[in-house]
Amino acid sequence: MKLSTKGRYGLRAFIDLAVYSESKPVSLTMIAKRQNISVSYLEQLVAKLKRAGLVESIRGANGGYILSRPASEYSVGEVLRALEEELVPVDCAAINGKSSEHCVGSKNCLSRIVWERINESINNTVNNIFIGDLLEENRRNQKEE
Amino acid sequence: MKLSTKGRYGLRAFIDLAVYSESKPVSLTMIAKRQNISVSYLEQLVAKLKRAGLVESIRGANGGYILSRPASEYSVGEVLRALEEELVPVDCAAINGKSSEHCVGSKNCLSRIVWERINESINNTVNNIFIGDLLEENRRNQKEE
DNA sequence: ATAATATCCGAGTAAAAGAGTCGGAATTGA
């Protein structure tokens, strides 16, 4: 059970964007350098963020990406869900209706309780961490140095 | 981020074992029938459980598997960790020292906070569900029918 | 105009992981 690079790199890219895009758009080249991720791969990740409406793009020279809203308003869950297909380790216990896995019967599905709780705890966790919190953390760290 | 069939089927197999092994050993053939998982695959899963010391085997005719301890004492976390390699979606934030992923630097690792919290919440969740709880749930359900 | 930066987009691909199967050996009870 691993989070893919889409989620891992993608969140890092988003945070980078949040940190540096206040004054002007941030290009993928810059993110690539700072985060050590290739531009071509970043394109894919950021495209997902854009499709989900989390970031906006500005094309052409001096272009780049900016956040659609103030950084503080994004939860990590929102960002990760835009990147990964879904944040549920076990489909059959997903909150929404797309249960692809066929359950043999309630009797055999004691495990379902477990999957539901896992799904729930992950989503609770990521929905309650906000990008703003992380940035504050960052500012505190900067001051100490 | 999906839990593999090892974890999913494996926990189901373990619960099946917990339900039916009180009087006599349970053979993989029986689990296979009830849980609709092939015997050959079950062999792999149960082997992991055995290696971890969670179940004991009795070879030969009328043989099978039994729990090493009373069902109530097993946490779901323990079982899942025996089946899956580890229950940490992001390695670099694992609690133990095996951080395989190279972090560029603390400054770029605001995301690390997120991974740590996710890892923590999953482990808290599964460590606090006990197989005994699930069996009780099961008994309650049986009575209602 | 032209060059230099950018985003945008679809395809393609190599490696790794996932999900099993299979054949046969060893053990034990009837």
Place this chain on the structure above:
DNA sequence: TCAATTCCGACTCTTTTACTCGGATATTAT
């Protein structure tokens, strides 16, 4: 002995992951 079992390693097919690549389009600076 035979049937039911666990035990074990190797093998294979499929899917997913993690990218790269080529080129199109848009915008700005010179």
